[in-house]
Amino acid sequence: MKKGRILTGLLAAASVFALAFTTPQPTKAASNPSSVSAIKKRGTIKVAVFGDLPPYGWVNKDGKRTGYDIALAKQIGKDLNTKVKFVQVNADSRVDALKSNKVDIVLANFTVTPERKQVVAFAKPYMKVSVGVVSPKKKVITKVSQLNGKNLIVTKGTTAESYFTQKQPKVQLQKYDSKTQQFNALKNGRAVALADDNSYLYAWVKNHPNYKVGIKHLGPNQYIAPGIKKGNTSLLNWTNKEINKLNKNGFFKTDYNQNLKPYFGSDVSAKDIIITK
Amino acid sequence: MAHSGINILFEGRNLTRLLGGLWISAKIAFIAIVLGILLGIILGMLRTLKNPLLRVILRLYLEFFRIVPTVVLLFLFYYILPQNFHINLNAEVVATLVFTLWVAAEMSDIVRSGLISVPRHQVDAGKAIGLTTPQLYRYVLLPQSIQLMIPATINLTTRVIKTTSLLLLISVMDVINVGQQIIEANNQHYQNGAFWIYGFIFILYFILCYPLSVWARYIERKEKLRNNG
Numbered sequence: 001m002k003k004g005r006i007l008t009g010l011l012a013a014a015s016v017f018a019l020a021f022t023t024p025q026p027t028k029a030a031s032n033p034s035s036v037s038a039i040k041k042r043g044t045i046k047v048a049v050f051g052d053l054p055p056y057g058w059v060n061k062d063g064k065r066t067g068y069d070i071a072l073a074k075q076i077g078k079d080l081n082t083k084v085k086f087v088q089v090n091a092d093s094r095v096d097a098l099k100s101n102k103v104d105i106v107l108a109n110f111t112v113t114p115e116r117k118q119v120v121a122f123a124k125p126y127m128k129v130s131v132g133v134v135s136p137k138k139k140v141i142t143k144v145s146q147l148n149g150k151n152l153i154v155t156k157g158t159t160a161e162s163y164f165t166q167k168q169p170k171v172q173l174q175k176y177d178s179k180t181q182q183f184n185a186l187k188n189g190r191a192v193a194l195a196d197d198n199s200y201l202y203a204w205v206k207n208h209p210n211y212k213v214g215i216k217h218l219g220p221n222q223y224i225a226p227g228i229k230k231g232n233t234s235l236l237n238w239t240n241k242e243i244n245k246l247n248k249n250g251f252f253k254t255d256y257n258q259n260l261k262p263y264f265g266s267d268v269s270a271k272d273i274i275i276t277k
Numbered sequence: 278m279a280h281s282g283i284n285i286l287f288e289g290r291n292l293t294r295l296l297g298g299l300w301i302s303a304k305i306a307f308i309a310i311v312l313g314i315l316l317g318i319i320l321g322m323l324r325t326l327k328n329p330l331l332r333v334i335l336r337l338y339l340e341f342f343r344i345v346p347t348v349v350l351l352f353l354f355y356y357i358l359p360q361n362f363h364i365n366l367n368a369e370v371v372a373t374l375v376f377t378l379w380v381a382a383e384m385s386d387i388v389r390s391g392l393i394s395v396p397r398h399q400v401d402a403g404k405a406i407g408l409t410t411p412q413l414y415r416y417v418l419l420p421q422s423i424q425l426m427i428p429a430t431i432n433l434t435t436r437v438i439k440t441t442s443l444l445l446l447i448s449v450m451d452v453i454n455v456g457q458q459i460i461e462a463n464n465q466h467y468q469n470g471a472f473w474i475y476g477f478i479f480i481l482y483f484i485l486c487y488p489l490s491v492w493a494r495y496i497e498r499k500e501k502l503r504n505n506g
Contacts, residue, residue: 031363051458051461052462054464058461059458059459060462061291063294087448088448088454093356093446093448096357097448099356100355100365101359102448
């Protein structure tokens with residue numbers, strides 16, 4: 001009896017693994033459900049967006065989706081002459097949503113990285129971010145060399161932390177667990193400055209006028225671009241053309257002024273964020 | 278700035294949105310529980326039969342749904358299976374399906390253990406008066422074991438309701454998902470918005486689950502009285 005039970009257990013485990021590791025079959029090009037013609041035929045484009053990241057993709061108190069990414073999604077819908085269906089995703093489900101055809105395109109603050117490029121096709125970027133450094137206006141830090149041998153606040157796991165650990169070993173890092181903690185530490189004067197994604201800092205100095213983002217860009221720029229399923233050249237080409245067109249007619253500038261500017265301090269201008277070329 | 282954070286609940290349509298999210302969670306849980314229990318009773322009865330092949334298959338089914346975490350099941354059904362088999366179901370359907378299969382699996386074990394705890398002589402007596410197998414289940418086994426199954430079933434029900442909080446991972450706009458939208462949308466004005474929103478969600482879940490656990494306790498006490506008194 002006992003042997004039988006062990007056997008059943010083993011069989012159960014085996015079936016679990018068999019199911020979990022079923023090899024994916026390659027999708028047929030002919031049946032691409034996210035090609036431009038398929039989207040137009042359907043009459044709706046499915047867009048993956050964030051629901052909790054103001055001012056990029058969020059939901060206002062009336063329950064309406066709004067933000068910089070959302071405005072772009074609506075414009076794309078308009079130019080394709082289709083309705084837009086928003087699918088709210090989390091950061092870690094953006095790739096899977098594309099792969100499983102839950103969405104046609106991802107417009108969710110999707111940063112282009114070499115790892116992601118292996119599994120997702122990125123269209124032309126529409127926004128740039130990089131590491132910035134904020135410090136009190138009275139003793140503003142404008143060059144990295146001013147930080148040598150001094151304490152700098154970062155949050156664990158951010159790009160700012162990895163940038164300073166790898167590239168600026170002379171700077172002493174004070175590491176915190178959350179945004180709230182790191183900003184409190186800066187206010188209490190525990191270090192001379194704080195480094196984080198510049199877009200967060202712009203938003204923070206807006207409410208804290210005694211501080212200034214003295215260094216706006218550090219290290220390599222990172223780009224935010226629409227993500228499209230690998231192999232979907234039809235939609236990729238269309239999106240690239242669309243971004244070019246929107247760049248020319250100043251759409252992103254308007255989008256910046258409407259959605260981002262109210263959140264950022266006055267020392268930021270559109271050219272720090274949007275890409276115009 | 279003397280406003281209390283509780284106002285976050287009453288701004289705009291926030292309250293309606295939260296209740297709307299709760300409705301979706303409750304709807305999925307309710308449909309899954311009803312369908313799952315019905316399916317589970319049938320599977321549980323089949324598991325008490327002597328057919329070895331059937332027993333192995335049902336046992337595998339149970340173990341699969343019991344061992345694999347619900348999050349993994351949701352991901353598997355929502356993201357992974359469509360990639361392989363080209364079936365695209367919407368998130369709420371996937372959620373209901375996964376929860377139904379999960380409830381059915383757990384329920385089949387509850388039913389099975391309830392049925393086999395009925396004393397053997399009851400079955401023999403039933404057979405002696407010429408009852409067929411379906412009649413045996415209908416008049417002898419089920420009536421005597423149902424009391425034993427109810428507390429475990431209610432416990433399962435509350436677990437299902439609580440687990441709906443995982444649904445935000447597959448893009449279902451449940452109460453937690455809506456709550457997070459509201460918290461993040463307001464973190465400039467309401468620094469401690471998270472406290473009020475999650476506090477409110479806690480109360481909502483409590484309202485759904487507490488009556489069930491009171492009911493389970495009541496039935497258990499009644500059972501004890503009947504057995505001892």
